[in-house]
Amino acid sequence: MAKKNTKAPVSKKAAKKPKTTKNFTDFVLTISDDEEGIPDLDIDGDEDDEKTIKDTVTENKKAKTKKIAAKANKKKTEVVKDEDGTSLNPDFIFSVEDEDVVEEFNGWDFTGHDSGKVRTLVDLDGIIRRKGGLGVVASTGAKDDSAEPIDENSVEEEEDLPIENEEEGNDDEELALDGFGMGANQVEDVAVEEEAEDDPIPAQPEPEISEQVEPEDIQEPEDTAEEVNRYFDQTKNQEVNKSVHVTFQSLSLSRPVLKGLATLGYTKPSPIQSSSIPIALLGKDIVAGAQTGSGKTAAYMIPIIERLLFKPSKISATRVVVLTPTRELAIQVNDVGKKISQFVNGIEFGLAVGGLNLRKQEQELRKRPDIVIATPGRFIDHIRNSPSFSVESVEILVIDEADRMLEDGFQEELKEILTLLPGKKQTMLFSATMNNSIKDLIQLSLHKPVRIMIDPPKQAVSGLVQEFVRLRKNLDMKPALLFDILTKVNPAQQHRIVVFIARKMDAHKLRIILGLLGLKVSELHGSLTQEQRLKSITDFKNLTVPILICTDLASRGLDIPKIEVVINYDMPKTYDIYLHRVGRTARAGREGRSITFVSESNQDRAIVREAMKGIATAKNRALGRNVEWESIEKIHQLIEEKAETIGDILSEEKEEKQFLRAEMEVRKGENILHHGEEIMSRPKRTWFQSEADKKKEKQKSEQQINSKKRKRLEAQKEAGGESMYKKTRDDRTSNQKKNSTRQPSKNLMKKKLGKVKSKK
Numbered sequence: 001m002a003k004k005n006t007k008a009p010v011s012k013k014a015a016k017k018p019k020t021t022k023n024f025t026d027f028v029l030t031i032s033d034d035e036e037g038i039p040d041l042d043i044d045g046d047e048d049d050e051k052t053i054k055d056t057v058t059e060n061k062k063a064k065t066k067k068i069a070a071k072a073n074k075k076k077t078e079v080v081k082d083e084d085g086t087s088l089n090p091d092f093i094f095s096v097e098d099e100d101v102v103e104e105f106n107g108w109d110f111t112g113h114d115s116g117k118v119r120t121l122v123d124l125d126g127i128i129r130r131k132g133g134l135g136v137v138a139s140t141g142a143k144d145d146s147a148e149p150i151d152e153n154s155v156e157e158e159e160d161l162p163i164e165n166e167e168e169g170n171d172d173e174e175l176a177l178d179g180f181g182m183g184a185n186q187v188e189d190v191a192v193e194e195e196a197e198d199d200p201i202p203a204q205p206e207p208e209i210s211e212q213v214e215p216e217d218i219q220e221p222e223d224t225a226e227e228v229n230r231y232f233d234q235t236k237n238q239e240v241n242k243s244v245h246v247t248f249q250s251l252s253l254s255r256p257v258l259k260g261l262a263t264l265g266y267t268k269p270s271p272i273q274s275s276s277i278p279i280a281l282l283g284k285d286i287v288a289g290a291q292t293g294s295g296k297t298a299a300y301m302i303p304i305i306e307r308l309l310f311k312p313s314k315i316s317a318t319r320v321v322v323l324t325p326t327r328e329l330a331i332q333v334n335d336v337g338k339k340i341s342q343f344v345n346g347i348e349f350g351l352a353v354g355g356l357n358l359r360k361q362e363q364e365l366r367k368r369p370d371i372v373i374a375t376p377g378r379f380i381d382h383i384r385n386s387p388s389f390s391v392e393s394v395e396i397l398v399i400d401e402a403d404r405m406l407e408d409g410f411q412e413e414l415k416e417i418l419t420l421l422p423g424k425k426q427t428m429l430f431s432a433t434m435n436n437s438i439k440d441l442i443q444l445s446l447h448k449p450v451r452i453m454i455d456p457p458k459q460a461v462s463g464l465v466q467e468f469v470r471l472r473k474n475l476d477m478k479p480a481l482l483f484d485i486l487t488k489v490n491p492a493q494q495h496r497i498v499v500f501i502a503r504k505m506d507a508h509k510l511r512i513i514l515g516l517l518g519l520k521v522s523e524l525h526g527s528l529t530q531e532q533r534l535k536s537i538t539d540f541k542n543l544t545v546p547i548l549i550c551t552d553l554a555s556r557g558l559d560i561p562k563i564e565v566v567i568n569y570d571m572p573k574t575y576d577i578y579l580h581r582v583g584r585t586a587r588a589g590r591e592g593r594s595i596t597f598v599s600e601s602n603q604d605r606a607i608v609r610e611a612m613k614g615i616a617t618a619k620n621r622a623l624g625r626n627v628e629w630e631s632i633e634k635i636h637q638l639i640e641e642k643a644e645t646i647g648d649i650l651s652e653e654k655e656e657k658q659f660l661r662a663e664m665e666v667r668k669g670e671n672i673l674h675h676g677e678e679i680m681s682r683p684k685r686t687w688f689q690s691e692a693d694k695k696k697e698k699q700k701s702e703q704q705i706n707s708k709k710r711k712r713l714e715a716q717k718e719a720g721g722e723s724m725y726k727k728t729r730d731d732r733t734s735n736q737k738k739n740s741t742r743q744p745s746k747n748l749m750k751k752k753l754g755k756v757k758s759k760k
């Protein structure tokens, strides 16, 4: 099937010409460093090309002149402020110099991906308004809080406090299921020394061995030299370590790609891009890790586009699959790819993402787009049920957020996908955090990958200031505390703030509480429809709503420009998730702030301890945040008084939902009446896993992970590891044991791996 070219004019000759890396490199070397904008690499003298390049250079010149004029007025200070006054770190590798081309980047596009269903949504803000909310923001009347440096030496050891049982509820699937139930855990009301209440110093306790503690807390051993040799290809190390590419031109990229990058304002490759692109262009398998916001998406997308460009296919075929754990991330990656390849001739993208219109996707996939960005469940669904969609030509597989994809809920699907894709392909794994399960995946489906680890593991990005608020007996005042902080750090409501919370229902309630106090807030979690989810992100991106309350659904990958502050209302379950969450700010060399509420639970304290360890070697800082509890108390009273109104809003919302559901049923009935024959004649879809299957899988993996952890603990004890920890499993309180309802699984892969090995 011939592909339509809807892209900007680029010479057909240039696109078809078999450009070897060698002669392309030769050509690039002749270009002076002083060339403006994108170099004219038109070697065939095509007029169309000339015009395009001239236009670009003129545009670039204009942009540059504007930029220089603006910059001329600025004093060269240590911290540079960009157009909206946000701080940029001038030393950062992404920083753009005066002579470079920059275009205003307004973030990725999440619009235009509707579910295809006509649905009216309940107008919650309307209900809140009717109940007297969303008016003038209530005032705490308190002065601004200050943050003070943490003196590590003054942190005394804490006694462990009992934790109540986790209440019933369903967290988002995207949460790692390790059974802590962080948000649900309540510290019992215990007597604490009076003067400690405003103590700005978060506790730094010794971590404690617990059956439910994630491997992060038990610390996965570093890869030994023997392991590195066994799993990874070491021959490319020199190339990886060199990281000499200070321009995209020296990476021998083709002109349309360079032009796409320039349009995005990318002038220099980030370290992960500089290291990964040459290796990926060789077709090697890769396992790559670099901090949040360091440009990993482009690090895999650029070589993918290059490879497709240099090896064009005569017939339409899906040759690349990118898997992501969330729909929003898939949509974003899709947009990154489209923007980078906007000047490339005829590369088509397709989405295979849950929650969006199935039929529309089927039609798209029928055309066999070159690159398909997918979430695992929907991808399998399409392979099984979409006629004409085939994955037999897939040559490249990228697993973004690879460690997450090996966790519960995705593991079985990933295994299935690996069996459906051709065995011979290039596989690239990317994430800001990696764990030992990756090794199982390497053995299962990678061929001696090259290991590219850019930053020291387990460190938050530099440019991030991490603040901690210690909560002792005041957990019920968290909503008031949140309100207080939100109004202080963002009095004019001009900045973007993300609030992470453990439970969907709590996120929803908080939105109502804050709405009643006058704050405009969006929510983002798995209980919303896909339209609501995308609307929340778009409103937040456009600053129509400056505060986004979300679950860990949004903790990984989401790249929304200029998020100033990330608030961890509930501590995440693992330090890795903490890193991903706080990584929503301070991206691409910017500065940012995180504010984390720390309860007395061992898990909360263990994560603070990990964060503090990371700070010792990074440029970033940790601060304890002072809280004036008197003013918080007043807000708390105000919220308490609104308890009945909150209940009324929830019931009204429920009624409206029921009404809408009834309407939908009527529409469904009408549809069947009118189009019954056609609907019934459609072939029945088959499913890889039913909900019941998924539940069973989860239970099985819970048992497996428990026994795995037990073995690991025993091994650590035998190796003298117990001295590292303050307490043993037996010392745990009975309440902690109760919190074992949800646990992760990471070793189902092993089973399959066993089979693979025995086959060998």
Ligand SMILES: Nc1ncnc2c1ncn2[C@@H]1O[C@H](COP(=O)(O)OP(=O)(O)OP(=O)(O)O)[C@@H](O)[C@H]1O
Pocket (backbone or CB within 6 Å): 094, 265, 266, 267, 268, 269, 270, 273, 290, 291, 292, 293, 294, 295, 296, 297, 298, 431, 432, 556, 557, 558, 559, 583, 587, 588
């Ligand atoms: N070479 C570059 N120059 C300037 N900006 C860049 C460059 N590469 C990427 N960026 C920008 O940096 C930001 C972060 O990139 P990206 O989302 O790919 O990070 P990431 O490493 O995947 O983060 P995470 O681990 O959170 O998923 C994006 O806004 C992107 O546009």
